[in-house]
Amino acid sequence: MKTVVFIGYGAMAQTVHRLLPQGVRLGGVVVPSAAVAEIKNKLDTSVEVVSAIAELQLEPDLVVEMAGQAGLKEHAGAVLERCWRLAVISVGALADADLLDSLQRVAEQHQAQIQLLPGAVAGMDGLRAARALGLEQVTYQGRKPPTGWKGSYAEQQVDLDTLTEATVFFTGTAREAAQLFPANANVAATIGLAGIGMDATQVQLIADPAVQRNTHTIYAKGDFGEMTVQMKGIALADNPKTSTLAALSIVRAIEQINQVWVI
């Protein structure tokens, strides 16, 4: 039996928990101290529910961050210092160059690796491979229904409640997008890191009352040729910002702990 630890236990983590592959158990959950009692009530007593990595008694096979950008910042260093494997979904936190550098240093010091998960998008394998021969251009367009942008900085740009047509409320770099929209544009940072970097990746974000799905469109051009990938993702029932595929990309990473054929 393999053991995983979740950092965060929100909509995504609860979905992943329900879909845990056979032979893997949830051993621990790290949440803010104010949430510990509530989460303990939701979980079997065998699961350690704590507010800091240092409080965990177990030895996990994989730690998965699903706690938002602040959660990654708070706990990732402690995971790497213990040489535990870390998979990250709030990739947008790495738009903070100081955090990226400091995690890289800790990981190198402890010979640890950090797995950046593709989350709500597909095509990161092709984009990363294409980079080896040089990429000229990478763009990302994120289009969600207005409800998917509620509670974000978009509310300061457009009136999401009265929108009648597709409205572009952000144009800029992947780094800016990931920082301005921490719960909505992590994929922009992932695409940046996989391809030509966060500052060279151009991003457009759109609230569109005509769509029901979270629609991510990636375009890349380089010496490999051209690539267009579009994902029309169904959001999680408990969080309209988060695409179901983001949770499934974590299930995939957990499955890989036990797999002989890794695909």
Ligand SMILES: NC(=O)C1=CN([C@@H]2O[C@H](COP(=O)(O)OP(=O)(O)OC[C@H]3O[C@@H](n4cnc5c(N)ncnc54)[C@H](O)[C@@H]3O)[C@@H](O)[C@H]2O)C=CC1
């Ligand atoms: N890469 C991708 O494709 C995507 C990434 N995300 C990221 O995943 C995160 C989680 O998504 P959801 O579960 O839908 O959000 P959610 O808001 O439902 O859950 C967040 C959870 O993190 C916990 N948390 C907050 N701060 C924490 C901290 N400092 N330490 C430990 N736990 C903390 C909360 O208590 C809650 O349990 C999002 O905030 C976003 O950053 C979300 C969607 C797609």
Ligand SMILES: O=C([O-])CC(=O)C(=O)O
């Ligand atoms: O789940 C999605 O559609 C994408 C998302 O929120 C993010 O990248 O933060």
